[in-house]
Amino acid sequence: MKSLPIRPLSRDAFAPFGDVIELDEARSFPINAGKCVRYHDLAKVETSGPEARTLVSLLRGEPYDIPLALTMVERHPLGSQAFIPLTDNSFLVVVAPDEGGEPGEPVAFETAPGQGVNIGRNVWHGILTPLHAVSDFVVIDRGGSGCNLEEHFFDKPYRVEYA
C-alpha cells in the first residue's frame, strides 16, 4: 500500500479543501455587554439543489486505529459538511483534490484538540474518523432531495500512518 503520512491540520494547508473551525486567529468581537466573545463567520456553509436546507445533527463515532487502510473517499455535490468536536479527542481528516471527476492524491491531517473542519461542497473526503476514543461531533450539512453522495473506491488502498 502507498503510504499517506498524517500531518497536523492548519488553516493554510486545509484552505483548498475548506475551513478550519477554531478559536485561534479567528475574527472575534465582544457581545452581550462584553460577557461573551463571538468568533464570527468561521465557515462557508453551502446548501444547493431541490428543497435544500441546512441540517444540524450530532454524531457519536467509534475510534479507528492508526495505521488505517483508506479504501474510499466520498463527496457531497449539493452541500458542504462541517464536523465540530464536542470532546478534546483529535480526529483524522482526509481530503483529496478533484482530477477530472475522480480524486487525486489524498492528504491526511490530524486535528489538534478542539479543531473542527468544514469540508467544502463537492470536495472529496474520508468519512468521519475519530481517533483515541468514542467522540461526539456537531455536524452541519445539507438536507433536501436529490443525490448528495458520490463515493469513490480506490483500486489500491492507501496506508494512512504517522510520518
Ligand SMILES: NC(=O)N[C@@H](O)C(=O)O
Ligand atoms: N453522512 C454523514 O453524516 N457523514 C459522512 O458524510 C461523512 O463524511 O462521515
Ligand code: NI
Ligand atoms: Ni461526508
